[in-house]
Amino acid sequence: GQNIDQPTEMTATEGAIVQINCTYQTSGFNGLFWYQQHAGEAPTFLSYNVLDGLEEKGRFSSFLSRSKGYSYLLLKELQMKDSASYLCAVLGDYKLSFGAGTTVTVRA
Amino acid sequence: DTGVSQDPRHKITKRGQNVTFRCDPISEHNRLYWYRQTLGQGPEFLTYFQNEAQLEKSRLLSDRFSAERPKGSFSTLEIQRTEQGDSAMYLCASSPSGAPYNEQFFGPGTRLTVL
Numbered sequence: 001g002q003n004i005d006q007p008t009e010m011t012a013t014e015g016a017i018v019q020i021n022c023t024y025q026t027s028g029f030n031g032l033f034w035y036q037q038h039a040g041e042a043p044t045f046l047s048y049n050v051l052d053g054l055e056e057k058g059r060f061s062s063f064l065s066r067s068k069g070y071s072y073l074l075l076k077e078l079q080m081k082d083s084a085s086y087l088c089a090v091l092g093d094y095k096l097s098f099g100a101g102t103t104v105t106v107r108a
Numbered sequence: 109d110t111g112v113s114q115d116p117r118h119k120i121t122k123r124g125q126n127v128t129f130r131c132d133p134i135s136e137h138n139r140l141y142w143y144r145q146t147l148g149q150g151p152e153f154l155t156y157f158q159n160e161a162q163l164e165k166s167r168l169l170s171d172r173f174s175a176e177r178p179k180g181s182f183s184t185l186e187i188q189r190t191e192q193g194d195s196a197m198y199l200c201a202s203s204p205s206g207a208p209y210n211e212q213f214f215g216p217g218t219r220l221t222v223l
Contacts, residue, residue, distance in 0.1 A: 004150075033211070042112075042199060042214040043151070087150050095141065095164070096212060098150025 002026045002097035006088050011105045012078055020073045020102045022088030033096065034062050034073045035087040043087055047073065078106045110134060112215035114200050120221045121190055128186045129218045133202030140183050141212060142175055143199040144168065151199055157183060158205065190222045 003025040012018040024032070031050035035043035049055055049064035049071060061074040075082055085101040113132045121127050133140050138159050143151035154173070155165045159180040169175075172190075177183040187194055197219050201212040 030210075035214075040219075042216050044214070045211055048211065089150070091210065094139065094210060095153045095156055096143075096151070097153070100148065100150050 002090065002092075004088055004090060004097060004099035006086075006099040006102045008100070009103045009105070011107060014078055014080060014106055014108050016078050018075045018078060018104060020075070020086050020088075020104070022071045022073070022099060024069050024071070024088070024090050024099075026069075026090045026092065026097060028092035029066065030091040030093065032062075032064055032071050033089045033091060034060075034071075035089060035098075037085045037087055037101065039085075046086075075104070080106050080108065082106050112200055112202050112213050114198075114215040114218050116218055117216060118219045118221075120223065122223050123190060123192060125190055126186065126188045127190060127220065128184055129198055129200075129220075131183045131185070131200030131215060133182070133200070134213055135181075137202035137204050137213070138180065139203045139205055139210070140177055141201045141203075142183070142185055143201065145197045145199055145217070146195075154185075154198075187220075190220075192222045195220055195222045 006022045034046040037043040047062035054063045059076045064071045083106045087101045088099040089096040115130045140157040142154040145151040157177040172188045175185045197217045199217045200215045203210045203212045
């Protein structure tokens with residue numbers, strides 16, 4: 001079975017940094033994805049980690065520790081448009097198993 | 109636009125009616141997935157096609173649900189005798205095979221409301 005946990009909500013100020021944690025226990029692992037989803041829209045790809053360590057992509061970074069079953073997404077220099085749900089998803093053989101998502105609210 | 113497209117974007121139906129949704133994947137992608145997402149939850153896997161072959165169906169997909177991908181291109185998802193619990197966003201995604209990792213590209217979804 002799949003068990004993927006992430007916080008329900010986070011609030012931060014424009015320009016600040018927010019870290020969204022994700023822990024997982026899954027029967028198969030071929031990588032961990034982070035997706036961004038604005039209300040009423042489809043998820044859009046942010047990052048992918050399959051090896052331990054940090055992947056940096058502009059204002060967004062993602063970290064993975066396979067031994068701990070742990071990942072985080074780091075959002076820097078927050079902008080109002082970053083207000084969205086952030087989904088942690090583990091790739092098994094071919095299908096994604098998602099967490100419930102973390103709603104991030106950016107305040108001015 | 110060469111992304112994943114879905115039709116319709118919104119569907120309102122009465123309980124007991126049948127509905128059918130269509131997904132057109134990115135043209136060179138031979139893998140196609142259907143997910144269902146309810147409010148406040150992440151997407152849940154429903155079924156997966158490689159070309160025209162349906163390789164897995166989730167136990168979430170009751171016998172009222174059927175999906176096809178007849179020519180390995182577009183796919184349809186049909187729900188028969190809809191129930192209020194079927195109200196959700198139905199997402200389609202596609203990915204290429206043979207990639208170092210299988211990033212799945214999502215369509216805009218079809219939002220189903222069953223009255």
